[in-house]
Amino acid sequence: MKITCHPQGRWQPGFRRLIAVLAAFWAGLPVWGIPSRAAPKLVVVPVGGSGTESLSPGVLEQLHSLAPDAFCRQIGSTSVIQVGAFHRQESIDLMLESLALLGLEGQVWSPEAAALNLGGGGSTEGIPFHWPYPVASEADLEPVSGLGGRVERLHQEAAQAFRQMQQHAQASNISLVLISGFRDLSVQTALFRRQIRRQGSEQAAMRLSAPPGYSEHHTGYALDMGDGRHPQTHLQYSFAQTPAYAWLVQHAPQYGFELSFPPGNGQGVNYEPWHWRYVGSPQAAALFAQARLASPW
Numbered sequence: 001m002k003i004t005c006h007p008q009g010r011w012q013p014g015f016r017r018l019i020a021v022l023a024a025f026w027a028g029l030p031v032w033g034i035p036s037r038a039a040p041k042l043v044v045v046p047v048g049g050s051g052t053e054s055l056s057p058g059v060l061e062q063l064h065s066l067a068p069d070a071f072c073r074q075i076g077s078t079s080v081i082q083v084g085a086f087h088r089q090e091s092i093d094l095m096l097e098s099l100a101l102l103g104l105e106g107q108v109w110s111p112e113a114a115a116l117n118l119g120g121g122g123s124t125e126g127i128p129f130h131w132p133y134p135v136a137s138e139a140d141l142e143p144v145s146g147l148g149g150r151v152e153r154l155h156q157e158a159a160q161a162f163r164q165m166q167q168h169a170q171a172s173n174i175s176l177v178l179i180s181g182f183r184d185l186s187v188q189t190a191l192f193r194r195q196i197r198r199q200g201s202e203q204a205a206m207r208l209s210a211p212p213g214y215s216e217h218h219t220g221y222a223l224d225m226g227d228g229r230h231p232q233t234h235l236q237y238s239f240a241q242t243p244a245y246a247w248l249v250q251h252a253p254q255y256g257f258e259l260s261f262p263p264g265n266g267q268g269v270n271y272e273p274w275h276w277r278y279v280g281s282p283q284a285a286a287l288f289a290q291a292r293l294a295s296p297w
Protein backbone atom coordinates (compact mmCIF):
# COMPACT_ATOMS: atom_id res chain seq x y z
CA MET A 1 0.00 0.00 0.00
CA LYS A 2 1.27 3.37 -0.85
CA ILE A 3 0.39 6.50 1.01
CA THR A 4 0.71 9.79 -0.72
CA CYS A 5 0.00 13.26 0.42
CA HIS A 6 -1.12 15.84 -2.03
CA PRO A 7 1.68 18.42 -2.39
CA GLN A 8 -0.49 20.96 -0.68
CA GLY A 9 -1.16 18.82 2.34
CA ARG A 10 -4.35 17.16 1.15
CA TRP A 11 -4.65 13.46 1.73
CA GLN A 12 -5.46 11.13 -1.10
CA PRO A 13 -8.46 8.63 -0.85
CA GLY A 14 -7.13 5.07 0.15
CA PHE A 15 -5.76 6.37 3.34
CA ARG A 16 -9.28 6.28 4.72
CA ARG A 17 -8.76 2.96 6.44
CA LEU A 18 -5.63 4.14 8.18
CA ILE A 19 -7.37 7.31 9.27
CA ALA A 20 -10.21 5.23 10.66
CA VAL A 21 -7.76 3.20 12.73
CA LEU A 22 -6.01 6.32 13.90
CA ALA A 23 -9.30 8.02 14.65
CA ALA A 24 -10.33 5.07 16.78
CA PHE A 25 -7.40 5.34 19.08
CA TRP A 26 -7.33 9.10 19.06
CA ALA A 27 -10.96 9.19 20.05
CA GLY A 28 -10.54 6.48 22.65
CA LEU A 29 -7.53 7.83 24.43
CA PRO A 30 -7.09 10.84 26.59
CA VAL A 31 -3.52 11.30 25.36
CA TRP A 32 -4.67 13.59 22.60
CA GLY A 33 -4.81 16.79 24.61
CA ILE A 34 -2.46 19.13 22.83
CA PRO A 35 -0.16 20.98 25.16
CA SER A 36 0.65 24.28 23.53
CA ARG A 37 4.39 23.85 23.82
CA ALA A 38 4.73 20.14 23.14
CA ALA A 39 7.61 19.44 20.86
CA PRO A 40 6.47 18.43 17.40
CA LYS A 41 7.19 14.88 16.46
CA LEU A 42 7.24 13.56 12.97
CA VAL A 43 5.87 10.15 12.24
CA VAL A 44 7.60 9.28 9.03
CA VAL A 45 6.20 6.66 6.71
CA PRO A 46 8.57 5.67 3.94
CA VAL A 47 6.56 4.23 1.08
CA GLY A 48 7.55 2.48 -2.07
CA GLY A 49 6.27 0.25 -4.82
CA SER A 50 3.78 1.19 -7.45
CA GLY A 51 0.14 2.08 -7.35
CA THR A 52 -1.19 4.97 -5.42
CA GLU A 53 -4.15 4.60 -3.16
CA SER A 54 -5.51 8.01 -2.79
CA LEU A 55 -7.41 9.72 -0.03
CA SER A 56 -10.55 11.76 -0.32
CA PRO A 57 -9.93 15.45 0.25
CA GLY A 58 -12.32 15.36 3.20
CA VAL A 59 -10.04 13.01 5.12
CA LEU A 60 -7.54 15.71 5.92
CA GLU A 61 -10.31 17.82 7.39
CA GLN A 62 -11.43 14.83 9.43
CA LEU A 63 -7.90 14.41 10.71
CA HIS A 64 -7.64 18.08 11.51
CA SER A 65 -10.79 17.91 13.57
CA LEU A 66 -9.19 15.17 15.65
CA ALA A 67 -5.76 16.71 15.79
CA PRO A 68 -5.87 20.35 14.83
CA ASP A 69 -2.13 20.68 14.47
CA ALA A 70 -1.52 17.58 12.37
CA PHE A 71 -0.44 17.95 8.82
CA CYS A 72 0.89 15.64 6.22
CA ARG A 73 3.62 16.21 3.75
CA GLN A 74 4.95 14.15 0.92
CA ILE A 75 8.69 14.40 0.51
CA GLY A 76 9.87 12.28 -2.37
CA SER A 77 8.80 8.74 -1.50
CA THR A 78 8.22 9.55 2.15
CA SER A 79 5.01 10.61 3.82
CA VAL A 80 5.47 12.68 6.91
CA ILE A 81 2.76 13.21 9.44
CA GLN A 82 3.66 15.89 11.93
CA VAL A 83 1.59 15.97 15.06
CA GLY A 84 2.49 18.19 17.95
CA ALA A 85 0.77 15.94 20.45
CA PHE A 86 2.91 12.92 19.76
CA HIS A 87 4.86 13.63 22.85
CA ARG A 88 3.88 10.60 24.88
CA GLN A 89 5.54 7.35 24.09
CA GLU A 90 2.30 5.38 24.34
CA SER A 91 0.59 7.48 21.67
CA ILE A 92 3.60 7.15 19.41
CA ASP A 93 3.60 3.38 19.95
CA LEU A 94 -0.10 3.21 19.11
CA MET A 95 0.46 5.18 15.95
CA LEU A 96 3.22 2.79 14.91
CA GLU A 97 1.09 -0.26 15.74
CA SER A 98 -1.77 1.10 13.67
CA LEU A 99 0.56 1.64 10.76
CA ALA A 100 1.99 -1.86 11.17
CA LEU A 101 -1.54 -3.32 10.91
CA LEU A 102 -1.65 -1.81 7.47
CA GLY A 103 1.74 -3.20 6.56
CA LEU A 104 3.46 0.14 6.89
CA GLU A 105 6.60 0.81 8.78
CA GLY A 106 6.58 4.19 10.49
CA GLN A 107 9.64 5.80 11.93
CA VAL A 108 9.55 8.45 14.59
CA TRP A 109 11.79 11.41 14.36
CA SER A 110 11.87 14.30 16.73
CA PRO A 111 13.76 17.56 16.61
CA GLU A 112 15.02 17.02 20.15
CA ALA A 113 16.47 13.68 19.18
CA ALA A 114 18.17 15.29 16.22
CA ALA A 115 19.42 18.18 18.35
CA LEU A 116 20.84 15.82 20.89
CA ASN A 117 22.28 13.71 18.11
CA LEU A 118 20.40 10.64 19.22
CA GLY A 119 19.88 9.51 15.68
CA GLY A 120 16.66 8.83 13.88
CA GLY A 121 16.97 11.95 11.78
CA GLY A 122 18.45 10.37 8.68
CA SER A 123 15.34 9.97 6.60
CA THR A 124 14.02 13.41 7.45
CA GLU A 125 17.19 15.36 6.96
CA GLY A 126 16.48 18.66 5.36
CA ILE A 127 12.77 18.64 6.23
CA PRO A 128 11.96 22.04 7.67
CA PHE A 129 9.91 22.07 10.83
CA HIS A 130 8.42 24.64 13.14
CA TRP A 131 7.70 24.49 16.83
CA PRO A 132 4.15 24.97 18.05
CA TYR A 133 3.56 28.25 19.87
CA PRO A 134 0.69 29.50 22.00
CA VAL A 135 -1.20 32.57 20.82
CA ALA A 136 -0.62 35.51 23.16
CA SER A 137 -3.55 36.67 25.23
CA GLU A 138 -5.03 40.03 24.27
CA ALA A 139 -4.23 41.39 27.73
CA ASP A 140 -0.50 40.86 27.21
CA LEU A 141 -0.35 42.66 23.88
CA GLU A 142 0.20 46.36 23.40
CA PRO A 143 0.22 48.56 20.33
CA VAL A 144 3.52 49.64 18.80
CA SER A 145 3.86 51.94 15.79
CA GLY A 146 4.75 49.99 12.72
CA LEU A 147 5.83 50.68 9.19
CA GLY A 148 3.81 53.22 7.23
CA GLY A 149 1.78 54.35 10.24
CA ARG A 150 0.34 50.89 10.81
CA VAL A 151 -0.30 49.80 14.35
CA GLU A 152 1.33 46.49 15.17
CA ARG A 153 1.12 44.69 18.48
CA LEU A 154 3.80 43.05 20.61
CA HIS A 155 3.86 41.36 23.99
CA GLN A 156 4.35 44.18 26.50
CA GLU A 157 7.84 42.94 27.45
CA ALA A 158 8.97 42.86 23.84
CA ALA A 159 7.24 46.17 23.11
CA GLN A 160 9.13 47.95 25.86
CA ALA A 161 12.46 46.45 24.81
CA PHE A 162 11.82 47.28 21.15
CA ARG A 163 11.03 50.93 21.87
CA GLN A 164 14.20 51.34 23.91
CA MET A 165 16.24 49.67 21.21
CA GLN A 166 14.64 51.83 18.53
CA GLN A 167 15.50 55.02 20.45
CA HIS A 168 19.07 53.88 20.97
CA ALA A 169 19.35 53.12 17.24
CA GLN A 170 17.90 56.54 16.41
CA ALA A 171 20.63 58.18 18.48
CA SER A 172 23.14 56.42 16.23
CA ASN A 173 21.26 57.65 13.14
CA ILE A 174 19.81 54.22 12.45
CA SER A 175 16.16 53.98 11.47
CA LEU A 176 14.75 50.75 12.86
CA VAL A 177 11.20 50.04 11.73
CA LEU A 178 8.74 47.42 12.90
CA ILE A 179 7.28 45.64 9.88
CA SER A 180 5.32 42.89 11.58
CA GLY A 181 4.64 41.87 15.18
CA PHE A 182 1.91 39.72 16.68
CA ARG A 183 -0.14 37.54 14.34
CA ASP A 184 -3.22 35.52 15.21
CA LEU A 185 -4.09 32.14 13.71
CA SER A 186 -6.24 33.52 10.90
CA VAL A 187 -3.57 35.92 9.67
CA GLN A 188 -0.95 33.16 9.76
CA THR A 189 -3.31 30.80 7.93
CA ALA A 190 -3.70 33.31 5.12
CA LEU A 191 0.05 33.94 4.94
CA PHE A 192 0.91 30.26 4.92
CA ARG A 193 -1.66 29.48 2.22
CA ARG A 194 -0.28 32.28 0.08
CA GLN A 195 3.22 30.92 0.56
CA ILE A 196 2.11 27.41 -0.50
CA ARG A 197 0.59 28.90 -3.66
CA ARG A 198 3.79 30.80 -4.41
CA GLN A 199 6.19 27.97 -3.64
CA GLY A 200 4.11 25.16 -5.07
CA SER A 201 4.21 22.86 -2.04
CA GLU A 202 3.80 22.86 1.69
CA GLN A 203 7.32 21.51 2.06
CA ALA A 204 8.80 24.47 0.18
CA ALA A 205 6.51 26.92 1.95
CA MET A 206 7.73 25.71 5.33
CA ARG A 207 11.22 26.95 4.58
CA LEU A 208 9.82 30.47 4.36
CA SER A 209 6.78 30.52 6.59
CA ALA A 210 5.19 28.62 9.45
CA PRO A 211 1.83 26.85 9.43
CA PRO A 212 -0.82 28.39 11.71
CA GLY A 213 -0.12 27.41 15.30
CA TYR A 214 3.61 27.22 14.64
CA SER A 215 4.61 30.84 14.12
CA GLU A 216 6.80 32.67 16.61
CA HIS A 217 4.67 35.70 15.75
CA HIS A 218 1.75 34.12 17.67
CA THR A 219 3.59 34.74 20.93
CA GLY A 220 3.89 38.50 20.51
CA TYR A 221 7.61 38.11 21.20
CA ALA A 222 8.75 37.88 17.57
CA LEU A 223 9.05 40.73 15.16
CA ASP A 224 10.16 41.51 11.64
CA MET A 225 12.31 44.63 11.43
CA GLY A 226 13.53 46.76 8.58
CA ASP A 227 15.81 49.69 7.82
CA GLY A 228 13.62 52.77 7.37
CA ARG A 229 16.20 54.31 5.05
CA HIS A 230 16.34 51.26 2.80
CA PRO A 231 12.71 50.21 2.32
CA GLN A 232 13.55 48.20 -0.80
CA THR A 233 15.30 45.72 1.52
CA HIS A 234 12.21 45.07 3.67
CA LEU A 235 11.79 41.31 4.17
CA GLN A 236 14.58 40.70 1.64
CA TYR A 237 17.91 38.99 2.16
CA SER A 238 19.52 42.30 1.21
CA PHE A 239 18.38 43.61 4.60
CA ALA A 240 21.51 41.84 5.90
CA GLN A 241 23.59 44.46 4.04
CA THR A 242 21.91 47.48 5.65
CA PRO A 243 23.29 49.67 8.46
CA ALA A 244 20.25 48.72 10.57
CA TYR A 245 21.10 45.02 10.36
CA ALA A 246 24.75 45.63 11.23
CA TRP A 247 23.57 47.71 14.18
CA LEU A 248 21.17 44.98 15.31
CA VAL A 249 23.82 42.28 15.21
CA GLN A 250 25.91 44.42 17.52
CA HIS A 251 23.25 45.80 19.86
CA ALA A 252 20.05 43.70 19.76
CA PRO A 253 21.32 41.10 22.28
CA GLN A 254 21.64 43.75 24.98
CA TYR A 255 17.90 44.42 24.57
CA GLY A 256 17.08 40.73 24.74
CA PHE A 257 16.63 40.08 21.01
CA GLU A 258 18.17 37.32 18.95
CA LEU A 259 17.86 36.13 15.36
CA SER A 260 15.41 33.21 15.17
CA PHE A 261 16.58 31.79 11.87
CA PRO A 262 20.30 32.34 11.33
CA PRO A 263 21.95 30.65 8.37
CA GLY A 264 22.14 26.90 8.92
CA ASN A 265 19.61 26.92 11.77
CA GLY A 266 18.58 23.58 13.22
CA GLN A 267 14.97 23.94 12.03
CA GLY A 268 15.89 23.92 8.36
CA VAL A 269 14.16 27.26 7.87
CA ASN A 270 15.68 29.75 5.43
CA TYR A 271 17.84 32.54 6.83
CA GLU A 272 15.63 35.46 7.86
CA PRO A 273 17.79 38.46 8.76
CA TRP A 274 14.66 40.53 9.48
CA HIS A 275 13.02 38.12 11.95
CA TRP A 276 14.06 38.46 15.61
CA ARG A 277 12.61 37.15 18.84
CA TYR A 278 12.70 38.53 22.35
CA VAL A 279 14.26 36.17 24.90
CA GLY A 280 15.11 38.78 27.54
CA SER A 281 12.67 37.66 30.23
CA PRO A 282 12.35 34.25 31.90
CA GLN A 283 8.85 33.87 30.41
CA ALA A 284 10.04 34.63 26.88
CA ALA A 285 13.18 32.54 27.20
CA ALA A 286 11.08 29.57 28.38
CA LEU A 287 8.82 29.86 25.33
CA PHE A 288 11.75 29.57 22.97
CA ALA A 289 13.88 27.18 25.03
CA GLN A 290 13.23 24.18 22.79
CA ALA A 291 13.89 26.11 19.61
CA ARG A 292 17.12 27.52 21.08
CA LEU A 293 18.26 24.08 22.15
CA ALA A 294 17.73 22.71 18.67
CA SER A 295 19.63 25.58 17.12
CA PRO A 296 23.39 25.41 16.62
CA TRP A 297 23.57 28.92 18.08
Ligand SMILES: [Zn+2]
Nearest residue numbers: 217223224275
Ligand atom coordinates in the same frame (compact mmCIF):
# COMPACT_ATOMS: atom_id res chain seq x y z
ZN1 LIG B 1 8.77 37.02 10.98
